[in-house]
Every structure is written in structure tokens, then in C-alpha cells.
Amino acid sequence: MKYLAAILALSVTSLVGARAELTVASLSTITTDIAKNVGGDRVKIIPIIGPGVDPHEFQPSPADIKKIVKADLVLITGKHLEGYLTKLEESAGGAGKFVDTGAAFPSLKLEEDGKMVEDPHWWHSIDNVKKATAVVEKSFIDADPANKATYEKNAAAYLAELKSLETWAKKEVSTLPREKRKLVTSHDAFQYFARDFGFKIYAIEGVSTEDEPSSKKITDLINTIKSEGVKAVFFESIENPKVVTEITKETGAKVGGELYADGLGDKTAATYPEMVKYNITTIVDSLK
């Protein structure tokens, strides 16, 4: 009888253990990376948007919606980057399981075509990513309290890594004179970075990659690059560098290199710390 009870207890424990795995769908490579670090082996991540996909133009397919419906939680970056969110919430049976990681901190507002718009590219501030990590940690604990200790331990380790990354970033940027911190990029994705590190941004396109620059805007930008003595112009990993090349021909500025603006890459910037290090090294080395 004792043996039977022990076997029964063991079976129940294994069943509970199997259920403890949380299924999390993620609508950004940034939230995927945070979720991997906080969840560790207790969470199964379903990345809906992979590296190299433009989140401004992304629309979920029926297969994506099926995966989202099955997930326990859905991580979003928020700040209106996921323009399809309302319809997706309706399809997925309500907003309850959607976790808005961008809601933990205020947005930068930018003027575009006479209107104020929210800047969704909050991950270019390491401090924002720390706050988003706390949001992910809380959502995992709420959904799976049995693994609270694991999520707390993992989140603390990731926050320590982010603190060390922040130290490195501040030290690296401090080697670049402030008058050289002028960043010409394909689209207006680096305002949070500019705020934290004292840069001025001159973007070819607007907040979204879907915006097309007018010829007047490009002419004005060329004049600014010349008058401000900007040394380099940067293109983005998911953008066509043709316009950037044309601007550098007109201005004499060099092509500074490729930046990761809208998410992670698959090789040199496969994790968030790698992306930050890659972007900052590219910017500082090109503008010095």
C-alpha cells in the first residue's frame, strides 16, 4: 500500500511538473530575448517575429494567430508598434493574456507631419529594458507562481548583465566628444538612445519605416550634414542602403555602417546585449 501511494504521488508530481512549462508568444525579438533570460528552461518561447523582420510592416498570418491563441501569455512592445493589436486581441479571445512591456515607462513623443506620435523604439534605452524585464518577470510569476523563485533568480541575473552593459555603454560613448554625437539614420528609431547618451538624430524617414522621405526633406538633410560636419551616415539592417549611399555621395560623409534599429539580428546581434554593443561600437568608431 505504501509503495502504491508513493508511485501515485510521483505520478502526480510529474504531471504538475509537466504543466509548469509556460508557453509564451512574443511579438518582438527584444521581448523574446527578455523572455528567454527570465524564463530559462521553465518557459517555451514562440517567437512570432524573428530576426530581420520589420515590425512596422509585419501583419500576423493565420498560422501566427493559431500559435498566439494557444499561448498562455503574449508579449508585446506596445506604444502602438503593433498596429494590428486590437484585431489580434479579438481573434485571440481577449486582451487578458497580452503583456504590454512598454507600458512600464513613459514614451518619447515626436512631431511627424504636424502631429505628435509615440516613439515605439524604447529598447534603445537600456534603462527601459530593465523596466520591461521587471514586467516580464511579474507576468511569468502571476501566470506560473510555482516557479516564482526561478523567475526571480533569472531576472536578477539578467538585470545584473544589463547593469554591466549600461556601464560599458556609458564608458564607450564618453570617449566620443559631444559635438560629434550627430547620428544620421535611415529612420527615426534612435531617439531614446539620443536622450540617454546625448546624441542629436537626423533621420531620413520618420518614426515608421513605411514613411517615404520627400525630396525636400532629403535636400534639407544634405544641407544639415554639410553644415554640421557630420562624419558618417548609417543604414539599418532591414533597410535598403541605397538612399544612404546617395546622401554620402552628395555630402562627402562616409557610410558609417549598419545599425540594428527595429530588433535583433541573427548573427552579430543575436541577443540584446550583443545588439547594444554592436550598435554603439559601430557609431562611436565611425564618428570619432
Place this chain on the structure above:
Amino acid sequence: MEGRPWLRIWLILLGFTFLGLPVWRVTHPAAVAPPKDLREGTITFPLRVEVTFASPPTSFDLEYLGATLISSHAPNRDFAIDWKVAISKEGVDLFLSAEWPPGTPTTAVRVKVTRDGSAIAEQTFWGDGSLAETLTVWEPKP
């Protein structure tokens, strides 16, 4: 040796010098010449940088454009250095980093930059075991 007290005194002094030199190096900041900074279109200002600790860190570094202004292990006192720098209209950044012994509660470092006795930049930074912060110094108003 017994009949040569001067030789004994001299040997003791020599011993103290050999022992004292490493101790002096550990407890005092390395005197590093500030980097030359005479960028075009900028005005050079003589400034004084004062650093005050609420509790002594195990290490402290102050840098400008990657060059060290102060570097010290186990500083047991506050610092003040004279510094000449060219300041553009965009300002200049001082990068400071410090570490405290494990278990030190949240503590503070005050950095003050003065010109002719008047503060032109002043900020308190909070460290939780360590800190890495930037202080921007703007061109002094005439």
C-alpha cells in the same frame, strides 16, 4: 654595525622607503596629466573638479574622452584636481566609475566642477555596490 649608528638609521630609513612606496601608491590617486584638448572652435577653461564620497569606495576612476584624470584604488579621502579643457557649445562629458565593498548600502558621490570658485556643474550620483555615470559640463556663462 654596533659602532655605526648612522648606518643603522640609514638602513631603517631605506627599509621604510621601500615599504612605504607601494602603500603610498595604493592609497593615493595616480597623478595623470589631463589630456590635451584644444579642439577647433572651442574655448579652453581652467576648471577645478572636486569629488566627495559619502563612504570610501574600493576603486574610483574619473575619465575624459577615454583618458584618465583620476584613478585610485582604496581612496580614503576626497579628491580635487585642476583641469584645463576646451568646451564646445555641446558641452563635455566626465565619466566616473566607482566600486564599493560588498554589502555597502546605497551610497553617494558628489562631483562639483568650479571655475574661479563658482560651480558650473554639480551633481550627486548614487551607487548600489558600483556606479558608472556621466556628468556633462557646459560652457561657463560670461
